[in-house]
Amino acid sequence: MSTAKKKKTEQKLLKAALSLFVRKGYNGTSVDEITRTAEVTKGALYGHFKSKADLVLKLIDEFKARFVHEMIESTEREKLNALGKLHKILTYNARLVLEDQALCVLPTFMTFELKEHDKFEIALKNVYQEYKVYITKIIEQGQKEGDFKQDLDPELAALVFMSLHDGILHQWILNQEVVEGKEFVKTFRKIFFEGLQNTV
Amino acid sequence: MSTAKKKKTEQKLLKAALSLFVRKGYNGTSVDEITRTAEVTKGALYGHFKSKADLVLKLIDEFKARFVHEMIESTEREKLNALGKLHKILTYNARLVLEDQALCVLPTFMTFELKEHDKFEIALKNVYQEYKVYITKIIEQGQKEGDFKQDLDPELAALVFMSLHDGILHQWILNQEVVEGKEFVKTFRKIFFEGLQNTV
DNA sequence: ACAAAAAAACTTACTGTTCAGTATGTTTTA
DNA sequence: TAAAACATACTGAACAGTAAGTTTTTTTGT
Numbered sequence A, B: 001m002s003t004a005k006k007k008k009t010e011q012k013l014l015k016a017a018l019s020l021f022v023r024k025g026y027n028g029t030s031v032d033e034i035t036r037t038a039e040v041t042k043g044a045l046y047g048h049f050k051s052k053a054d055l056v057l058k059l060i061d062e063f064k065a066r067f068v069h070e071m072i073e074s075t076e077r078e079k080l081n082a083l084g085k086l087h088k089i090l091t092y093n094a095r096l097v098l099e100d101q102a103l104c105v106l107p108t109f110m111t112f113e114l115k116e117h118d119k120f121e122i123a124l125k126n127v128y129q130e131y132k133v134y135i136t137k138i139i140e141q142g143q144k145e146g147d148f149k150q151d152l153d154p155e156l157a158a159l160v161f162m163s164l165h166d167g168i169l170h171q172w173i174l175n176q177e178v179v180e181g182k183e184f185v186k187t188f189r190k191i192f193f194e195g196l197q198n199t200v
Numbered sequence C: 001a002c003a004a005a006a007a008a009a010c011t012t013a014c015t016g017t018t019c020a021g022t023a024t025g026t027t028t029t030a
Numbered sequence D: 001t002a003a004a005a006c007a008t009a010c011t012g013a014a015c016a017g018t019a020a021g022t023t024t025t026t027t028t029g030t
Helices: A004-024 A031-038 A042-048 A052-077 A082-099 A101-113 A118-144 A154-175 A181-194 B004-024 B031-038 B042-048 B052-077 B082-099 B101-113 B118-144 B154-175 B181-194
Strands: none
Touching: A004 A031, A004 A042, A004 A052, A004 A101, A031 A042, A031 A052, A052 A082, A052 A101, A052 A118, A082 A101, A082 A118, A082 A154, A082 A181, A101 A118, A101 A154, A101 B101, A101 B154, A118 A154, A118 B154, A154 A181, A154 B101, A154 B118, A154 B154, A154 B181, A181 B154, A181 B181, B004 B031, B004 B042, B004 B052, B004 B101, B031 B042, B031 B052, B052 B082, B052 B101, B052 B118, B082 B101, B082 B118, B082 B154, B082 B181, B101 B118, B101 B154, B118 B154, B154 B181
């Protein structure tokens, strides 16, 4: 039986790895650095994880659990119309960004640095796929209910939604010191739902 | 005096470096790999560039010239209203993505892998800043002309525009094989300018 | 209840490899 | 024929992973 201490060591290692990966990249982070940050030694790391790459896969699992499964569950708990659901998702995500920024950034940085590693790519596409299917269903619902424009392909609209999401995170990382997060998100919502153009 | 051959070697090295950087990341790419791809030797590389990092800085210069300066110049050549300008920019960018996808992706991948390297970060922020100032002016113009919603902060709206842009690129990289680019961009435009919601 | 034995968690010290960069020599161009 | 462009062969440092030994925790026999 695993003790609480074991779990704690694992968590320390994952936390250290995540923080370093998103700051310095996967290849820019050494295993020694991870163990130093987590305040354990190399042997301990290789007792818990079978390789450096394994750390990333475990982190993706964590992302999936918190950012996809929990999000869907939380959104489906209440009976909302499609518009309400999308708003709920945006609020949920905004909270997670504040709570655990590093984890939020993980898939994006992985897309760019690790897209040639098959194992990572498969795990990552899997996560995005699940997310996309869910958003697509919501957009279809919104079209059926007459709230959303009918002449949009739901799947492509879902991709645009996700694009916005990724892009916002990206720009927010670059402009964190300068831009007020709340106002930024408000602007984003207005444009996404109502458009930039006047409707006179 | 530099010969045509020298320029050619430089271009071969930059092209090889770019292609490898965006596929395998900066730290995931070795100098030997770059020279092998460019079909020159190490001595040649270090004759043209003072370090591996120098390659990245030169690539950012190239990005800036083609993606910011040329884009602005091309957009300003015709007298367009704000809406026309934004459409022009999107068309211009779409073309560049097809022409030189690797270069388009460069700033995004840099944001995530190299954000702790001061030199890179400064060069990168500089590029985004110039882009942002330009888009902000267009949005202000659009508001003055009455085409765009008045209650949006022009700078934040510009950031949303750029976010969309980055996000679209990100999602397109992930879904290239599956998604039809033209339709994706069309959907994006419709949502960005007119919104997802019906205006009944 | 409590030691002795077994197992799990961890540390230390090391290995072979790969890396960015360089020093020196050779070829090509002007 | 001089100087610019390039090639070769090397260096010391950093790297992921491991083998062997030590400490801590859990299980077991009485």
